[in-house]
Amino acid sequence: MTRYAPVFFLFALFSAPALAADPPKVPPYKAVSTEAEALARIEELGGVVRKAGDAGLEVDFHHTGAAITDDHLQYLLSLKAVAVLRLKETAVTDAGLAHVGKLTGLRRLYLEKTAITDAGLKQLTGLKELEYLNLFGTKVTDAGVAQLKALPKLAQLFVAETPVTAAGIVAFQKAAPGVRVVPDPAQERERAKSALETAKTAVVNAEEALATAEKDAAELAPKAAQLKKELDDSTKLLNDAKKAADELKKKADDATKRFKDGGGDKAKKDADESRQRADDAQKAAQAIQTKTDQLRQQSARAGNAKKRAEDAKLALDAARRSEADARKLLDESR
Amino acid sequence: MSQPLLRRRDLLKLSAAGLLSGASVPWFESLAAAAPALKKPRGKSCILLWMDGGPSQQHTFDPKPNGEFKAAKTAVPGIHIVEQLPQLGQCMDDMVLLRSMKTEINDHYDAKYYLHTGYKRASAFEHPAVGCIASSQLGLPNDDLPAFVTIDAGSDKVNGGRFYRSVPAYLGPQHAPLAVHDPYKGLENLKESGGDLADRLELLGSGEAQFAKEYPLPAVGAKQAAFDRAVRLMRSKRAKAFDLEQESEKTREEYGAHKFGQSCLLARRLVEAGVSFVEVFHRGWDDHEGAAKRIAARAPWMDAGMSALIRDLKQRGMLDDTLVVWMGEFGRSPGDGGGHFCNAWSTAWAGGGLKTGQVIGKTSETGKNAGGTVTERPISAPDYIATLCLALGIDIHQEFTAAGNRPMPLADKTAKPITEILK
């Protein structure tokens, strides 16, 4: 028979003004004897324990923040087969890694933005199953990373936003060629090269666009008014021609109908001639259409030449800046 | 969530039907499912980049020999995409291109529905969108953050038919997405308004306590719990995930000054904070007047944003656990991309622990209508949804219960997932 227990818990939450104050204090580490107890303590701290693959557990302290300290990691030692451990942005330090080092089945370890250093890494060298190690945003250096070559199964290592240098990574890659390191200096160089190529092409295109625009501005723009007039005239001509063509077509259709309705040879001749005249008129109209379109294009180019030139100049400046950035990137990655 | 044998409510309904039985029958109790001691495996997170309106494949990821856009080499020998997307080309070893999408529906809304749910729209009821499925299968219940968030990355043109809104349908309203309408503004109503929230909460607390005493019922508990979670979220560090100002200028520049890029950045932050599924949508890809000019204008920011996202995820070691999917509801006609085209189009995936650096499926290369037919490995909408769910670690053989006790499989039974890309 269940009572409404959960609601009373919330009642307690609301009766205290504690809601307005700081979050409740974090329970300190207390030794446990069973796995079930350890699980309960971990959940109390805000950790999440999940199944990870076939054998093994994932313990996720990702959202607990400063609540998790080195001591709390001892709970992990009471769990069977911790395979994945997430400690990103927790208050864990090198001391805590002493406990982590004892989790011999650990396969993935996340230590982003924690206060660990090279000394802490030394304690991990016993993790024979470790495949993935994430040190993003920590203070490890080339020397610390070098120790990791002792990890036989290491396949992925992340050291972005750390003091680790490109040289250090290269050295490590030589010592442990099976490990994929991010960032990878070789890849970064490729990327920089390709970015430079792209930027160079962009500069060339921008220069071309500028040249065309300036040419138009110099040659066509002065003729803008004249071109417009020519366009208007041509348009008028075109409308007349279209009208004429339509009328002739109608005449041709009528003639054809008359023929079909039982006219004789004369009707046929009329129809054919009408048809011919209509087609000619159509062709003439087409030609005027083409010319009008050309004039329209030119008139447009004349009209917006000045603006296009300005835009193209801006684009060229931007492209040149991109090229400079790309060059810098490439130099940095050497 | 697949239902337990009988929901509690049903049991009580039935017991009430038997007038002569007021006491509990023993076997009711045994049906209370024991809560699992360990939560399910984590699964992966997903960032869906939805290009609403139908982006042209020949102007993005499947250029053709005489097409309007030229093909360019990428980081993977043998794979070419349009030259307008150079940075994405450099990410190709972390990407998979699916070029043989063949999805039968050319109407905007019906196609959006189809590609979000894997089912064709029926009049009898609605199907849950893939984001809601992910929320129900991968999210933690009663978590501070919702498991599914959508981000509006703006539009450059108002077209593309009716907006599709992800609905949870029979999965339950708690899996409806949280909508961020403006990435620059973050989560609406997250910031305290008026200065004295602490005092007001104290004023509220005394009345609430009394009410809970007089009405100790599930609805009261649920409301107070939701309220409590909202207040905790306002104070929690995780809510800072919604605030783009927390990122460095450098990072924000890398993603590009456009709303799309900033939305990608916000999506990365949300995944880091534990959101399982983020859908970033950008509207206006329905280029009936021809795709070339428009996509040429969009390519710079799309290239910058999406490639920055992939690189950033990789740097942080998140790429294996995060699947990025770029797509629309269909493609566009071969040639100038002027019409809707569902017979042969492309989507692009990245990360997610997939076997990347490859292309799945082929479209015709030659002839007047190059790219108009799928020549290898056609992928239907059910195939696509099933693959997506498998990649995220969701069991696609599950069944839910829809209205009228109707069993609904998560993925259509005819779906053939693309196992070639799954590890």
Place this chain on the structure above:
Amino acid sequence: MPSTPRIVVALALALLTAPAVRADDPLLERDVLPVLTKQCLGCHGGLRQKGGLDLRTVPAMLKGGESGPAVKARDAAASEMWKRIESDEMPPNDKKLTAAEKAAIKGWIAAGMPTVAQRQKDADPLLATGKKHDPKEVAATIDTHLDKVLNVAKLKPAGRSEDAEFLRRVYLDLTGRVPTAEQAAGFLDSKDADKRAKLIDALLATPQYGEQFGRTWRDWICPPELPSDANGGKQPHTEAQNLGKWLGTRFAAGDPWDAIARDVLTAEGDIKSKPQVIFFALSGEGGKATPAGSARATASLFMGVQFQCAECHDDPYRAWSQKEHWALAAFFAKTTGDFGKVSESRGGGRPEITIPKSAFKNAGNNVPAAFLGEKSPAVKGDALRPAFAEWLTAKDNPYFARAFANRLWFYFFSRGIVNPVDDFRELNPPSHPGLMKLLANEFADSGFDVKHLVRCICNSEAYQRTSRVAAGADEQAVAAMTANFGRMPLRVMTADVLLDSLKLAYGDPKLDLRAIDPKDGNANGESAPVAEPYLEFLRRFGTNEDDATDFTHGIPQMLAMINHPRLLAGSNLLDAKLKAKPAPGADEVVEFLYLSTLSRRPTAAEKAAADRYLKKAPDPTKGYNGVLWMLVNRTEYLLVR
């Protein structure tokens, strides 16, 4: 009461005359059918009959399949079904029956396969049929019946609600918004012994009554996101709202339900003159009316029958056949409709329909029109829908009156007498058959007078019971009592009602809680994710339609209530109150705020807490705004006691 002895005798007889059936025997619908539905009917039901065996009804089980009858009354050992279940031969997958489930089936066969339906066959209709009764008499009869049932089940009903509880509840149920402070004070302070009945009458005479019922039915007819497509297709939100408004004016005018139903079902013409024509396209597909869609909606809304499965095949779990579904749909075969109009093609030919290709089975077969449960109607080819409407709204039609009565009961009690509310069938019996008959008869005999039925229900003690729960009460006992209508449930305000209540509390008919500023440009047209204030509020604060006691709001809704600036910015009514002469004191203002939100006066403790808060406030108006904020964030505000 003359009816009292009858019900006691009926129950006693049921107990005594049923041969050797004990009070706790397993019953088919309650104990056995759920197991069969989950484990067996998929292969031995309407969709498939493996081995020729259908297990949906007792006659079907007795008929059996290829291996002969499945059950033998009182002899489990000789029952083929039991033998196979016991040995785990069935079901042939991994999910075997548990020991408890097997015990239920065995016990049921051994007891002679009793069913709830048998027991309810001779349920007493409780009042003389053929005439309309005084609402108070009906109300008293409802109460006597429910009390008897509770008594037999050894459940003690909850006491009467306090005035404040009842006041707010009846305003919300009948007019869809909380009372104003003045209205609340007026009721609470009245010494009239008959004030509750008078309030019910008064509320039924307001236009808001019509509005609330109109929009409730609007939501039952169409889902919030309407089925509209085609590139650039416009969603008929406005037209759907107009349908609600049209229904509202009919309800407010007191038009009988049969007239309203006929006007909907036989509507033809343009939506501008007949808002109800949109009913067909809303229940159709792709914005067009379909016979199957019209049949399904009509069956669910007006007949209490769930037909969605039977469109494509015989319903696996219910006894409806696909033929019956299409026979009903045939009445709508000549109807064409979209979001603008509905028309009927004339011309003769037999009234029949061809099952379309979209159906799983039997596509291409012709099915003649037939009223549900009867053979083909005698109808001339022309007047299909009118003939159907006439049959449906006839006084003795078995579906019409009880479907509405059940829905109305569901509306007030968050639980129908038959559940789900549109699933009337033999194997889903009403929990209170006498009550169902009473309400259906009363409704029909009053000429389908909706207001009359509302009066009958709202004047009953059952409706006026408190929703309070004693501290430490057993959850299961409370649930059983509520399910037997011995206590009013605690319900969540729907979005419409919440919005109107907020507008009233803030004195702002244009209250807008949208998350974004329209000036930001995200609100353009139907490809926009955020459109107009009303729609956006409905989307955000929607509730569980099937279960009003289910609180489903989450973080986005709570954040909106906590932090949206509008809710802290004060109210016009408050400003007017503060400007009144003589200037009101703090107590008076706080009381005013409590009355306009929670519809009651503050307790001493609440007054003290408000005082403490107001002392800290920088200026009085800010302080009062804070108190108002607090009140709309109270759980008591969002819920309906």
